[in-house]
Amino acid sequence: MKGKECTAKWSHIVQLYNRCPGYRGVKLVPKLTAHHILPHLIPKMRVKHCTQVFSQSVGVGLACMAELGALDKSSYETADLLLFFDDLFDSVNGSFSEIIGGKKYRAAVTPTSPHHNLWN
Numbered sequence: 001m002k003g004k005e006c007t008a009k010w011s012h013i014v015q016l017y018n019r020c021p022g023y024r025g026v027k028l029v030p031k032l033t034a035h036h037i038l039p040h041l042i043p044k045m046r047v048k049h050c051t052q053v054f055s056q057s058v059g060v061g062l063a064c065m066a067e068l069g070a071l072d073k074s075s076y077e078t079a080d081l082l083l084f085f086d087d088l089f090d091s092v093n094g095s096f097s098e099i100i101g102g103k104k105y106r107a108a109v110t111p112t113s114p115h116h117n118l119w120n
Contacts (some may be wrong), residue, residue, distance in 0.1 A: 005076070006077040006080065006081070006091050007077055008077055008078040008080075008081040008082075009074070009078055010076040011035065012062055012071065012072070012074070012078040012079075013053060013058065013062070013078065014037055014073070015071055015072075016030075016032065016058065016061055016062050016065060016075075017023040017032050017033075017034075017036070017037045017070065018030065019065065019070055019071065020032065020061070020065075021070075028061050028064070028065075028110060029057055029058055029061040030056055031052045031055070031057065031058075032052070032053070032061075036052060036053050037048050040095070051089055054086060054089065055082065055086050056082075056083060056103075058117075059079045059080070059081075059082035059083040060079070060080055060083075062075045062076075062078055062079035063075070063076055063079040066079065087105050087116045087118055088105075088118065089105055090105035090106045091105040091115050091118055091119070093106070093111075094106035094108065094109075095108050095109060096108065096109050097110065105118060
């Protein structure tokens, strides 16, 4: 990423799912379920499951667990890839006239919007 060779691993996402902490029934990454992780349970042709894995919450969850030492530091590379794809999905699906929820790529593309830097 950004000119540096990195390695993202599906095993990091599986480890996050298996070690994902929770408190009083609330999980760190609540949308990450067995239907996102286990190949025989992943529904075919369901974009929703893909976008939920390649999301800001899973990327930040991975980075947080790596920072705390609960996951290997190489999880940062996987987290960075997930965050990149989340931004990329937002950049082609966004149509809001202004930035909402801090997600700058969900806004409409304009001649001066940050989309151009992401795409180049």
